[in-house]
Amino acid sequence: TQLLEQSPQFLSIQEGENLTVYCNSSSVFSSLQWYRQEPGEGPVLLVTVVTGGEVKKLKRLTFQFGDARKDSSLHITAAQPGDTGLYLCAVNGSSNTGKLIFGQGTTLQVKP
Amino acid sequence: GAVVSQHPSRVICKSGTSVKIECRSLDFQATTMFWYRQFPKQSLMLMATSNEGSKATYEQGVEKDKFLINHASLTLSTLTVTSAHPEDSSFYICSAKGRALNTEAFFGQGTRLTVV
Numbered sequence: 001t002q003l004l005e006q007s008p009q010f011l012s013i014q015e016g017e018n019l020t021v022y023c024n025s026s027s028v029f030s031s032l033q034w035y036r037q038e039p040g041e042g043p044v045l046l047v048t049v050v051t052g053g054e055v056k057k058l059k060r061l062t063f064q065f066g067d068a069r070k071d072s073s074l075h076i077t078a079a080q081p082g083d084t085g086l087y088l089c090a091v092n093g094s095s096n097t098g099k100l101i102f103g104q105g106t107t108l109q110v111k112p
Numbered sequence: 113g114a115v116v117s118q119h120p121s122r123v124i125c126k127s128g129t130s131v132k133i134e135c136r137s138l139d140f141q142a143t144t145m146f147w148y149r150q151f152p153k154q155s156l157m158l159m160a161t162s163n164e165g166s167k168a169t170y171e172q173g174v175e176k177d178k179f180l181i182n183h184a185s186l187t188l189s190t191l192t193v194t195s196a197h198p199e200d201s202s203f204y205i206c207s208a209k210g211r212a213l214n215t216e217a218f219f220g221q222g223t224r225l226t227v228v
Contacts, residue, residue: 042118042205042219043156088155097161098209098217099146105155 003027004089004103012109016078021106023089024071030092032072033100034063037086046074079110114140116208118220125196125227133191133223135206142208145189146217147181150203162189196227 005024013019023032031050035043047056049065049072056063060083062075076083087106093099115138125131135145144163148156160176162168162183170176178200180192189208193200203224209217 040121040203040222040224042116042207042222044219045216048216093158098144098215099158099161100156100207100217101158102155105153107153 002104003101004091006089006103006106008106009104010107012111013079015080015110015112017110019076019079019108021074021076021087021108022071023073023103025091026070028069030069032065032069033090034072034074035088035090035102037088037105039085043086043088076108079108081110081112084108084110114138114208114210114218116142116206116218116220118206118223120223121221122224123226125225127197127227128195130192130194131196131225133193133204133206133225135189135191135208135220137187137208137218140208140210141186142189143186143211144209144217145183146207146209147179147189147191148205148207150205150222152203156205159191193225196225198227201225201227 007022033048034046037043047063052067052069054065060077064073089103090100093101117136119134147159150156158171159174160168160170162181164183164186168181183189203222205222207217207219
């Protein structure tokens with residue numbers, strides 16, 4: 001079973017539309033990270049959320065950590081073609097080694 | 113952020129040969145490095161964790177004799193895919209982390225391996 005369930009897995013929208021990506025789990029986490037990955041590149045960290053109910057904004061991206069710290073969402077307002085990519089949520093594995101466990105990812109395509 | 117460099121970015125090799133991928137931390141000492149594998153349109157799956165000067169810890173289902181990891185210095189870890197087969201074709205990504213407990217792990221650019 002997947003520790004982190006991401007949905008949707010694929011999303012194709014027109015430029016200017018809004019979208020939300022979800023990352024859900026039955027486990028509680030001390031923190032959760034969101035990454036964006038472009039084809040042929042490594043993932044790049046967008047944000048880390050640590051407090052239940054926390055909301056962080058990065059330009060047109062809004063990240064929220066659930067009150068119970070079991071889930072998170074990423075909302076993009078007025079999507080642009082440059083937002084196209086694979087969005088991944090991730091949490092730290094056990095024993096605080098720094099290893100990450102990733103969700104399945106959401107492939108976003110924004111058409112001009 | 114810190115810089116992690118992977119080399120090569122792309123490699124094509126024949127079945128049965130071995131391929132070495134390097135992961136370097138350019139501006140910090142990486143006490144721990146992680147190797148991930150990613151199939152097309154899928155997420156990253158952790159293969160192994162390596163700490164400088166000690167043996168790597170492999171995730172369940174990853175063959176340690178197939179994927180040799182060496183972390184001989186604080187700035188370099190290598191992954192060698194031995195006796196490669198077409199099913200080993202994948203995107204391999206490393207990340208590196210410094211000594212402090214809560215520091216971020218930085219990712220390399222990835223290496224696209226194609227075995228023909």
